[in-house]
Amino acid sequence: MFAAATLGILVCMLLAMARALLGPTVYDRIMAVNAFGTNTVLIIAVLGFLTGRPDFNDIALVYALINFVGTIAVLKFIRYGDLGWPRNIPDESDDL
Numbered sequence: 001m002f003a004a005a006t007l008g009i010l011v012c013m014l015l016a017m018a019r020a021l022l023g024p025t026v027y028d029r030i031m032a033v034n035a036f037g038t039n040t041v042l043i044i045a046v047l048g049f050l051t052g053r054p055d056f057n058d059i060a061l062v063y064a065l066i067n068f069v070g071t072i073a074v075l076k077f078i079r080y081g082d083l084g085w086p087r088n089i090p091d092e093s094d095d096l
Contacts, residue, residue: 002046002049002050005046006043006046006047006050009039009042009043009046010043012035012039013036013039013040013043016032016033016035016036016039017032017036019031019032019035020032020033020036026078027078030071030074030075030078033071034067034071037063037064037067037070037071038064038067040063040067041060041061041063041064041067042060044056044059044060044063045057045060048060
């Protein structure tokens with residue numbers, strides 16, 4: 001049962017990788033990489049269940065958080081071209 005689930009997740013990972021390589025837009029590629037990361041979290045969780053190691057769930061949770069933050073950072077960089085603060089904030093000395 002879990003072997004079939006693992007095989008299904010691996011097929012989804014292959015399809016996501018194909019979309020990441022062939023995607024017509026950058027947003028398709030970002031979505032595919034995010035889906036690949038989500039499937040990786042599922043693989044880690046299933047592997048932890050099959051081997052009887054519940055600490056793999058902690059690893060999967062950390063990987064999911066890194067995947068989410070990384071996706072948001074890449075999208076912000078694509079949208080604004082910078083990950084820091086905007087450069088056009090007026091200084092307090094400009095009010096004088």
